[in-house]
Amino acid sequence: MTMHERPQAAELSTGFVTSDDGTQIAYNTIGNGPGIVLLHGSMETARSHMTMAEELADAFTVHLPDRRGRGQSGPYGDGYSVRKEVEDLDAVLRETGAHYVFGVSAGGVAVLQAARVLPAIHKAAVYEPALLLEDIPQLTGWIDRFDREMAEGKMAAALVTSMLGLRLGPPIMNIMPRGLLTWLTGLLTKSEDKNAKPGDATMRTLAPTLHYEGVLLAEMADTLDSFADIQAEILLLGGSKGLPFLKPALSGLEKTIPNVERIEFPGLDHGASGDVSKQNPAARPEVVAAELRRFFTSAA
Template structure:
């Protein structure tokens, strides 16, 4: 069942609901929409009411600020998440993958009514010995989005934010998923504005959280993502850390590997 709700600034947000029981909202990261978390939703639906949505500017969701010539403000995405939670009853468990993990944590830190928060590989910068993107990445991605340069934005994100070699990205452009990436490319500044990967994670803000938090990473993932997950677990009082054997950042493609951990945590 798909509903179209209105966020604070007038943007329309497409929301799907599945199953019955306590409410769990799933939030994807860069290059994701509600279709990419649908597998996890199917795994959780026997126990929960699972809610997925297209983040603004993706899929069936609009972005009133961008349409009016505005920028990429994290607060707008927090408002969207707040509208989704209100739509499904006023409180919910939250799960976020990648930049979606930072989005749900940010929402909880800003007082959204979260019963608990589970995050998979939140891409905070936490290890000073690892390389990081330059501080002008957000400005350059914003300029590419303004100019309609989808290919440039996607390429810059993959090479600079994720750290893939240029030859790998070049090969991806001939693959079947590149068109999907290009479709989401204009929203990449939101993901970078959330993660701000040139700055170290603010552990003091995380330490102020007073909701149950679960941090998860796969043991085959990149060192920086491991460090980001560990930073959440180390910073939030009482947080749990779980390592999934054999998994990496692409865990959404293996929902059966992730779901049991979420079911146990959301209980």
Template sequence: MAPEAPAPIETGQTTSSDGTTIGWHRLGTGPAIVVVHGALATGEQFLPVAHALADEYTLFLVDRRGRPLSGDAEKHDLATEVADVQAVLAVAGPGATLFGHSYGGIVSAATAAAGADISALVLYEPPLPVGGPLPETALADIAAAVDSGDNDRALTIFLSDVIHAPDAALADLRQTPMWAEWAALAPVWLRELRVTTALVGDLDRFTAIRNRTLLLLGGASPQHQIDATGFLAEHVPDTTLVEFPGQEHFAHVSEPAAVADAIRSFLRRG
């Protein structure tokens, strides 16, 4: 028997409250899952997970503002991106599941805390600054590199001084297509780092989440990701934790079937 053809992919757009166009890839049939990617990504990074879920769910893979399918505006803060996600949820319909990864997890958590009409929340390592602000020197160095047009250096500083990726991992990443893609987005994710570090005094907002929540965690992820996930597990009343042994922050890329299975199992239990 021939393997099933991948679900066809459509693109669509809506308009956020400030007039910015927000686009997405859509595939699959069934209840909606709106996927909000992280800083070093576009919606396409989640296509492998989406294809694994498309037989049972309709996936909206959002391109957050500043990415290819979406527009942008000079003003940017967390409230702006929450409004973007709410605009996509309005298209997806009431009772969608919201799935956010990394910085997209912060946006998704803030959207849920603001009372969005969703049936469930999935968060994969949103980097809440529970241990304090991001290193100011590193942020200043990244900004200087971006201002000088050296996005490669900006990415190197981010991964080494903020994420604390080992030198061997940096060397490996430089040999992949992801490196150039991530570097090109440096001006966009720099502002997202600033939003993240500004949340140090505003973490209580995330304790307002009342949705049934799945927390995803890489078994080999760094301590700051473990601590942020632990904060949510402690303060959000209805959470389920799934850990991916041996994986870190990008199991949706390295083990998409495992991530899809975790989401499917969680949603079916609901």
């Protein structure tokens, strides 16, 4: 627990803004104070970081967008790239007047790119941004098989393909038969579907978004040097139990970005900043929120 009390019955409002290509981006808002935009990661929506938002809402106005293609936001459209993510974030920043941003995983690499080109961003924090120092075939070459399995209606198999490709599961996954993994994943999705409430973001509804996360990962691979021109203050965050293939990027970014600070949380994993759930039981959003509070309230 933090020393800060969460607001009781804090009011959550929903707003909409139009991105440059006409796509509608939805965002939730809670709290009072300087604005912070929280940009979620893969297989998440705006509602995935509500605990963190509530932890910060006594001192900040927290805005939680649905990245395009999920939640209440519009579809990906044609020509998806990191530029679309930056334009969507820019639209939210212009609408809300916020100058602080936090991004997770794929959302984190979008935030770093935005920090290069958007003067409105004064400070940005990222948790294990999905940045590869080089284009590693195993980590970016799974998209074709994923797309084929999704097109054939084999969603569980496609989810396994993405998890194996991105090394998201425990090491035992690499020695388990793919058929068994697919069966177990199918059982999990059916159970989740059965217990889901109307409007809930489930693995089934979010599975199609993984294609675009793969596109983003491949596009941003081997772009480390470009972040040397970031003028904003940057806080790099990660967990000691985070994704091993993302740690080299954190070290590289620490050496590349001019005004940077890095913190590693002992014992925390890649999903630490999100809400606690059956899929994310080890989350500790209050711990990450405490560092965000310190960073975003400290003098420049």
